[in-house]
Amino acid sequence: MKQLNKQKTQNYIFAYSILIPIMALFTIIRFYPIISTFITSFYKKSMIRPGQTFIGLENYIYVLKDPEFLKAFGNTAFIAFFSVVLSVIFGLFLAVKVNGKSIKGMSIFQTLLFLPVIVSMVPATLMWQLLFDFNVGAINYILKAMSLKPVNWINDIRIVRWPIIIISVWKEMGYNMMIFYVGLKAINKELYESADMDGANGWQKFRYITVPQLKPVTLFVSVISIIKFVKVFTQAIVLTSGSQSAGNILKTAVYYIYQQGFALHSMGRASAASIILLVIVLVLTWLQMMISKEKD
Amino acid sequence: MKKFFLVLLVAMTAFFAFANGGNEAATTAPKAERSNSPVTLTLWNSSQTMVDFYEAIFPEFQKLYPEVEKLDILYMPIADFVKKLAVVLPAGDVPDIMEIEDSWATQYVTAGYFDPNTDELNAIVDQMQPAFKGCLTYNGQMWGVPSAPFNEIMFYNLDMMAEAGIDHLPETYEELIEDAIKMTKKNADGSIDVSGFSMRLGGNPSGTTQKFWVLGLLANGVDIYEESKTQPGKYHCGFDNEGGFNALKLYIDMLYKYQVDDSASLKDTAAFSAGKTAINMREPSSSVSIQKNGPDINWTTGPMPKGPAAHQTFLITLNLYIPRDGQNKFYAREFVKFATSRENFEKQVRERGGMSPYVDCGLTGGVEVDPRMVGAYTIPEGMTLKSVPVQNAYDQVQIRIGEMLPEIFADKSLAGNDEAIWAKLHEMAKVVNDAYKEYDEYAE
Numbered sequence A: 001m002k003q004l005n006k007q008k009t010q011n012y013i014f015a016y017s018i019l020i021p022i023m024a025l026f027t028i029i030r031f032y033p034i035i036s037t038f039i040t041s042f043y044k045k046s047m048i049r050p051g052q053t054f055i056g057l058e059n060y061i062y063v064l065k066d067p068e069f070l071k072a073f074g075n076t077a078f079i080a081f082f083s084v085v086l087s088v089i090f091g092l093f094l095a096v097k098v099n100g101k102s103i104k105g106m107s108i109f110q111t112l113l114f115l116p117v118i119v120s121m122v123p124a125t126l127m128w129q130l131l132f133d134f135n136v137g138a139i140n141y142i143l144k145a146m147s148l149k150p151v152n153w154i155n156d157i158r159i160v161r162w163p164i165i166i167i168s169v170w171k172e173m174g175y176n177m178m179i180f181y182v183g184l185k186a187i188n189k190e191l192y193e194s195a196d197m198d199g200a201n202g203w204q205k206f207r208y209i210t211v212p213q214l215k216p217v218t219l220f221v222s223v224i225s226i227i228k229f230v231k232v233f234t235q236a237i238v239l240t241s242g243s244q245s246a247g248n249i250l251k252t253a254v255y256y257i258y259q260q261g262f263a264l265h266s267m268g269r270a271s272a273a274s275i276i277l278l279v280i281v282l283v284l285t286w287l288q289m290m291i292s293k294e295k296d
Numbered sequence B: 001m002k003k004f005f006l007v008l009l010v011a012m013t014a015f016f017a018f019a020n021g022g023n024e025a026a027t028t029a030p031k032a033e034r035s036n037s038p039v040t041l042t043l044w045n046s047s048q049t050m051v052d053f054y055e056a057i058f059p060e061f062q063k064l065y066p067e068v069e070k071l072d073i074l075y076m077p078i079a080d081f082v083k084k085l086a087v088v089l090p091a092g093d094v095p096d097i098m099e100i101e102d103s104w105a106t107q108y109v110t111a112g113y114f115d116p117n118t119d120e121l122n123a124i125v126d127q128m129q130p131a132f133k134g135c136l137t138y139n140g141q142m143w144g145v146p147s148a149p150f151n152e153i154m155f156y157n158l159d160m161m162a163e164a165g166i167d168h169l170p171e172t173y174e175e176l177i178e179d180a181i182k183m184t185k186k187n188a189d190g191s192i193d194v195s196g197f198s199m200r201l202g203g204n205p206s207g208t209t210q211k212f213w214v215l216g217l218l219a220n221g222v223d224i225y226e227e228s229k230t231q232p233g234k235y236h237c238g239f240d241n242e243g244g245f246n247a248l249k250l251y252i253d254m255l256y257k258y259q260v261d262d263s264a265s266l267k268d269t270a271a272f273s274a275g276k277t278a279i280n281m282r283e284p285s286s287s288v289s290i291q292k293n294g295p296d297i298n299w300t301t302g303p304m305p306k307g308p309a310a311h312q313t314f315l316i317t318l319n320l321y322i323p324r325d326g327q328n329k330f331y332a333r334e335f336v337k338f339a340t341s342r343e344n345f346e347k348q349v350r351e352r353g354g355m356s357p358y359v360d361c362g363l364t365g366g367v368e369v370d371p372r373m374v375g376a377y378t379i380p381e382g383m384t385l386k387s388v389p390v391q392n393a394y395d396q397v398q399i400r401i402g403e404m405l406p407e408i409f410a411d412k413s414l415a416g417n418d419e420a421i422w423a424k425l426h427e428m429a430k431v432v433n434d435a436y437k438e439y440d441e442y443a444e
Helices: A002-038 A058-065 A067-099 A105-118 A123-132 A138-145 A159-185 A190-195 A204-215 A215-232 A234-240 A253-263 A267-295 B002-026 B048-064 B078-091 B102-110 B119-126 B160-165 B173-183 B205-221 B242-257 B269-271 B286-293 B329-339 B343-353 B364-369 B369-378 B395-407 B418-438
Strands: A043-045 A051-053 B037-044 B070-075 B099-100 B145-151 B154-158 B192-193 B226-227 B235-237 B279-282 B300-302 B310-321 B385-386
Touching: A043 A267, A058 A267, A067 A105, A067 A123, A067 A159, A067 A215, A067 A253, A123 A138, A123 A234, A123 B343, A159 A234, A159 B269, A204 A215, A215 A267, A215 B329, A234 A253, A234 B145, A234 B329, A253 B343, A253 B395, B002 B154, B002 B300, B037 B048, B037 B078, B048 B070, B048 B329, B048 B343, B070 B329, B078 B099, B078 B102, B078 B418, B099 B102, B099 B173, B099 B329, B102 B310, B102 B395, B119 B145, B119 B226, B119 B329, B145 B369, B154 B160, B154 B286, B154 B369, B160 B173, B173 B242, B173 B279, B205 B279, B205 B310, B205 B395, B235 B418, B242 B395, B269 B279, B286 B369, B286 B385, B300 B369, B343 B364, B395 B418
Parallel strands: B037 B070, B037 B099, B310 B385
Antiparallel strands: A043 A051, B099 B310, B145 B310, B154 B279, B154 B300, B226 B235
């Protein structure tokens, strides 16, 4: 018994000696910034001036009343909604196609579809910026060739959110496709065989077997996509910045945080906006999980 | 076990909370007098032209102070430099001298990161044009010495002017608009192919505001701010008035009535270098980019034309500042005196182009370097120079206005709708006043 206890203690010591450095690192790079951001959100604190003053909820009140934040939040919601919906739909569609009958060279096709995921967002957006350019962009060139009017994709405030959605969906659908693809592989083939015997057509099999079986995967993909798209920043700033564009015309929530913190040097307001965004993401994720549970 | 991790988390948080406080004691005492040991002087800036100039004059400085062995200059592009300032100045990890554009430096001056000028440095500034004092003075003291001033000018494509039958540079806004209309070329779909005047409609918010300031506000006799008549040192919005209305209306009219530019056309120096705009309003330094990217463009420069209410342009200058936490303050001050002396400014203008801030200094040297830069180095009689003020709120004011302007310019419904223009103007004025209130710098 004593021997067993000694062994158990040694196991614990070993396990914790392995875990403690990782936990410490996790605390430093994850928990500490979150706690620090939360605390800072209650202070008037400038990035470039020493000292800070406790001001309670003033930063939150300022941010929630600031028309710039509401505008940025509206843009983020619009972009996130369409990007999530479209990237999930396209991801699922591609996964189903890729999972279909084996075609020669399918692995190359899969690689090509996944490629945007591993390309860095900045060069990818710069490439799209060229494609969307009003004067020399390929997209307007095609539109003109089809006798359609060229579109001012980047500098028209009513349109500029769509190129961001297109870039986001293009970048993300390959990842979603891979997750759905794995999910599809895990579906019991006997279900399809039974459906075949019952005379079900392709759509019925998809509707009544594939979609329900992929529910947990769809939930995972949706939650991950929401978290990613609510943080939309790089594509918006790269596509619309610079004096060549009507820059900063497209403000997103993360852009607002960046602007408050690093341009206006108000770390308190930037922190308050960050916490608000964090709460929104948590609520959306929780809602999605609740809705999914309800349906089950 | 949960308790263990909770204790660990609290310990880590406490460690990092206290770890922040230790950097102040790390600095050593600065050298205020001449040193017996060898000295390396450090200078950071964002202008390659000035790096070359400082390296060229350093041997002469060494003759005066042989113990200064080396001038170590760290050049950074402006975007990187601005980001670095926000980190290094509060941390105290600074060089002996910093050369910063006035508009970027004001917030650090008011935050106390630089030493105020000594009497000797003030004596140098006293010999310069009075407009410079505006961008150096805060609370009755001056910070920094101008080292490379420049003003906003116009770049003209001479071939386009000839093609449109225009034989002289516009001297008034009426002529400017008339010429811009003549030189605008449109595509079959109505969009702009070649803009008559390249308008700054967005981009970096501070830059957008600066262009609106010079093209719109200054020409209409008003400014972004106005000092309170009853409480000196306090400010309020300076353009919530007829002049401000005319400034905003000018932009809206140029876009939608005269249609000399639109949001889709190529903009700024890139457009000028590509032959896609006839007139561009810019700082003189953009000539380098034009020569590189548009070597075939036949161009010249001119001063800002006379506005409807005033003849003004803005004066921007790189200033040499001595950081509060710098080490070799004696040599830093001596180098600033040396580099900004009348003799060295004349040398700078003669050999590299540029403009001398000294009151009675001949400005023709720069024109001899490149005759096309005549607009940059000659200030027409009657034209006044405006500089950015040193105020706590000014940076925020510029950014907030610059964030509003792109949407206002994009709003076609403002064309011909004076009431709507006034409403936008009041909105902007509220933002300006709120910024001053936030920094306790507001008064009617």
